[in-house]
Amino acid sequence: VTEGLSVDDPGLHLLARELEGVDPTRVLLVHCGDLPGLRRGATRLVLDIREETGAVARTIRADDRAAVARLAGFAHAAVWPRAHLGKDFTFACLATGARALAPGGALYCSVRKAKGAESIADEMAALLGSVETIGRDSGYRLLRSVRGDVFDATLAAEREALRYEIRDDALGDIVLHSAPGVFSRRGLDDGTRALVQHVGARHDDPVPTAILDLCAGIGPLAIWAARRFTGAHVLAVESNVLAASLARDNARACGVGDRVHVELGDGRLAHTGVEHVRPSTVELALVNPPTHADKADLVALLAGLKTWMAPGGSAFVVVSRAGVATQGLTQAGARVEEHRADGYTILHARW
Numbered sequence: 001v002t003e004g005l006s007v008d009d010p011g012l013h014l015l016a017r018e019l020e021g022v023d024p025t026r027v028l029l030v031h032c033g034d035l036p037g038l039r040r041g042a043t044r045l046v047l048d049i050r051e052e053t054g055a056v057a058r059t060i061r062a063d064d065r066a067a068v069a070r071l072a073g074f075a076h077a078a079v080w081p082r083a084h085l086g087k088d089f090t091f092a093c094l095a096t097g098a099r100a101l102a103p104g105g106a107l108y109c110s111v112r113k114a115k116g117a118e119s120i121a122d123e124m125a126a127l128l129g130s131v132e133t134i135g136r137d138s139g140y141r142l143l144r145s146v147r148g149d150v151f152d153a154t155l156a157a158e159r160e161a162l163r164y165e166i167r168d169d170a171l172g173d174i175v176l177h178s179a180p181g182v183f184s185r186r187g188l189d190d191g192t193r194a195l196v197q198h199v200g201a202r203h204d205d206p207v208p209t210a211i212l213d214l215c216a217g218i219g220p221l222a223i224w225a226a227r228r229f230t231g232a233h234v235l236a237v238e239s240n241v242l243a244a245s246l247a248r249d250n251a252r253a254c255g256v257g258d259r260v261h262v263e264l265g266d267g268r269l270a271h272t273g274v275e276h277v278r279p280s281t282v283e284l285a286l287v288n289p290p291t292h293a294d295k296a297d298l299v300a301l302l303a304g305l306k307t308w309m310a311p312g313g314s315a316f317v318v319v320s321r322a323g324v325a326t327q328g329l330t331q332a333g334a335r336v337e338e339h340r341a342d343g344y345t346i347l348h349a350r351w
């Protein structure tokens, strides 16, 4: 399972059954993974680099704007809504799929009624003129729209180009740019704000020079830390390709691009670091871990902190409930203090 994508989901099987036997080279998979049974040759958009491991289809990263813009001539485009990322991302995916179809091609979307099937059907009708339900299974509906004479290119372009601007008192004058498909796209996450305020109220001595932001998203913690600790280098690790690319742009736009090093990577894996931030050198780590990770992933991510931290360094992890995270840190040998802050728990781990 990667960020809302599970091969066991009945909705994915609805899509897979529909596309069974079609020419895979005419299939575009818009963030729905490799459909079970689909032969080699399809083109697949991926949002997270972990999706590339073992991929059967030819993958294109969602942040490769030029490659995404060139997608065209497909007979089938399949969309899988990642509910936790919001409707605007689903709409952007539908727009990409519809735009990439050849005349007569079909856009498919498998939706759960509880997850706003009506608005998704309305969007498909707005893009391509009409929509029909062609399958049902375990509460899922498979929707299809065919690209005939109607294609609202203006609406599609609007959906694909949507961007947001984030400002927040806790970040001072930092302005962040964000987009559909990333965590907390419309505003600073409450947990991130609680973490910034908690760490900002401390008077660290010595002042940290090597900082890690694990699971960095579009970079609020990394950029805030680079601005606050002006002599520090920050390594920001993030696996979502759109988020990592936005984090890089945001750091540059905030004037700290030379000290915030964004690495597109899986934070669970060993990493050699960058010039100023190596394993065993990190004095301050800031972590707002993924809320949708399963227990094993969360434990692996947090246990990995141990290899990064300098002796006596402080890792701060913000969570809504302490249990699993505290357990993961303690199992990795950390001493952990728990602090309550604005409805969140901030774990202070030291090795």
Ligand SMILES: C[S@@+](CC[C@H](N)C(=O)[O-])C[C@H]1O[C@@H](n2cnc3c(N)ncnc32)[C@H](O)[C@@H]1O
Residues within 6 Å of the ligand: 183, 184, 189, 192, 214, 215, 216, 217, 218, 219, 220, 221, 237, 238, 239, 240, 243, 265, 266, 267, 268, 287, 288, 289, 290, 291, 293, 301
């Ligand atoms: C709760 S968000 C926090 C984002 C950002 N730090 C903030 O405060 O807004 C967690 C982030 O972790 C990323 N993530 C999930 N699993 C990851 C992994 N194995 N390695 C690196 N990043 C991961 C997600 O894509 C997401 O952007």
